[in-house]
Amino acid sequence: MNPVDGCPECQRISAAYEAATLEWFRLQGQLRIAEYSSAESESDSLIAELTAVAKRRQALREAASQHTLAAHSRATGACS
16 A cells, blocks of 8 residues: 555555554464464454454455545555
8 A cells, every 4th residue: 555645544544554464464473373272262263353354454455445536536556
């Protein structure tokens, strides 16, 4: 995601996407540890959290795309 300079909405979406991505990687690491330790119930919980974060990341990608079309249609490639 490349926010348009000075656009607070682009910056907000980009920051939220970055935070969700960091959370996704953190959960991936925890899941690997849980799988190695055979903690099945913990793995199931982490998988549910990963699914929720993946959906949030997808929604933010879509929000960025929609925002780009609505607010930056002349700025080709911005926020994409």
